[in-house]
Amino acid sequence: MTPIRSNSVARYALYGVLALFCIYYLMPLYVMVVNSFKPLSEITGGGMVALPEAWTLAPWKSAWSEAQVGVEATGLRPYFLNSFLMVIPAVAITTILGALNGYVLTKWQFRGSTLLFGFILFGCFIPFQVVLIPMARMLGLMGLAGTVPGLIFVHIVYGISFSTLYFRNYYAAFPTELVRAAQIDGAGFFTVFFRILLPSSGPIAVVCVIWLFTNIWNDFLFGASFSDFDSQPMTVALNNLVQSSTGVKEYNVHFAGAIIAALPTLLVYIVAGRFFVRGLMSGSVKG
């Protein structure tokens, strides 16, 4: 209840505009969801916006485990798994390394540490395309070409700049006296990190994880460039599913596949979203 009532006409106009934008942005999702439950004939017969006349789960089943992706009719399932095998270690390792970097850059400063941080920051601004060829060569030399660990490596290298930036700014605001107190208490470098700093890093860790998870899960370029048939992530497989359908384009299956591909990031946002804003505030603004 606001004590002063503002002009109610203007207020309703405002709500009207907001509702309109809401519908506008939700429309594509609505179309995807509705059509993924329709038999193909209902889509080709026109009426993309209408609700299904006969609800069916067949497109979902097909997209998940039966559709032709690439050469074999495996559905998206194995690639979904590939994406998880890639995302989880990549996010975990990048976050930990970023936290360690941030810890060293703020609490164990050395000559040139600010300059070093500048260089690490530079990594945030290098476009993906620039590194494709050198990275392919590197992966080849390391024997990781066309494998999931190879993709993990690429994503760690790219993610470290961002995770370092997040954690450095967060730890810059973290009282150094705590580190000193722990040193006097007898804690070493890693004990201070794991027992004192990391348990207090919840908000910024959430920001970092959401950012990395979304980026790595949605990445297409590295996935398409550095993977083989058996190591392709979800995004590449989805592309193949849409491209390689023989004969008729099964739009309902494509819609279902696209939703499956987007589900994990959606979930991460719903579960951790409220920490996201909080973490951004505490991390970058104050730091």
Add this chain to the structure above:
Amino acid sequence: MSFLDIEKATKSYGAVRVLNETDISIEEGEFLVLVGPSGCGKSTLLNMIAGLESVTSGEIRIRNSRMNEVKPADRNIAMVFQSYALYPNMTVHGNISFGMEMHGVPKTEREKKITEVAELLQITPFLDRKPGQLSGGQRQRVAMGRALTRDPDVFLFDEPLSNLDAKLRVDMRTEIKKLHQKLGTTIVYVTHDQIEALTLSTRIAVMFGGDVQQLGTPQEIYDNPANMFVAGFMGSPAMNLLPATLRANSAGMQVELQLEDGNSFSLPFPRGVELASFDGRDIVLGIRPEFMTDPDSADQESDEIHHVELPVDVVEPAGSDTFVTIALRGKGAVGRFRARTAVKAGERFKFAFDMSKAFAFDPATEKRIA
């Protein structure tokens, strides 16, 4: 060779020297306060004793063994920080236990020690709370508790009371003093508050500009300041440092002070006997507010009380005392009168100067000359 020796210790950051050659020896059980304004090097010196800052040159020894290269954890010291530095993710219990855990103290012994310390500091009801749920005073106690469990050789306090409100600060000050009397552990305590220094310490090191200006008991520091800085810094309200001229005449040494209206008056200066050759020289006269007071409040034991009638500029009642300012040339001189006094601003009033407690400083070197 004492319990804690600081020998020719210096600290530089690159070309900037923040602590000049410093020698301090502390006996076991002493309560040494390092006091001075910000940037005087007192916290740096404390951090050097703690091992949180390296020693640029010189040596720090505890129980006669060199500490320069010893890690903070192995120096057998405990430190209480200004911000308390309690680990926010641990409970009070965890905070107190952490240091012992790091030093490999077995669990049963830890628990015993925690119960003991919690009882001593009356924090038993808060053991399961996080620091964020405690008040300033409670956090302060926890920080001390954490330090106490270590049975350290030396306690280091880095401005532990400056984050508390005025009343709590006085209470905790008394508690720290009690704790020291009870435990008898050696303490090095940093503060910028001269009252804390005078009330707590057995000895004080007054620091300024990276140098120890004077090292001595609170009494020595207060009664016999070595220079103008120490004289002006210790005591509240501060000692009056007044420009004056020495005069030698048949009655002995006199100091001549100028009033703002151009008139001057003279006071005998018994301490100036050996300054007879300095006739006519400019000095700085130092006299504490309690030694320029109303005639009834003056020390009856002193045989150097001299009465002068002077114009009063400002009267500031402060409850237990009234502070009265005389307008001297260029500078006001503050006297401490008793609470109920008839003195009024703008009128003339009789002041009693206890000249046996007045000092002379050299205006150029700022050193005390008498």
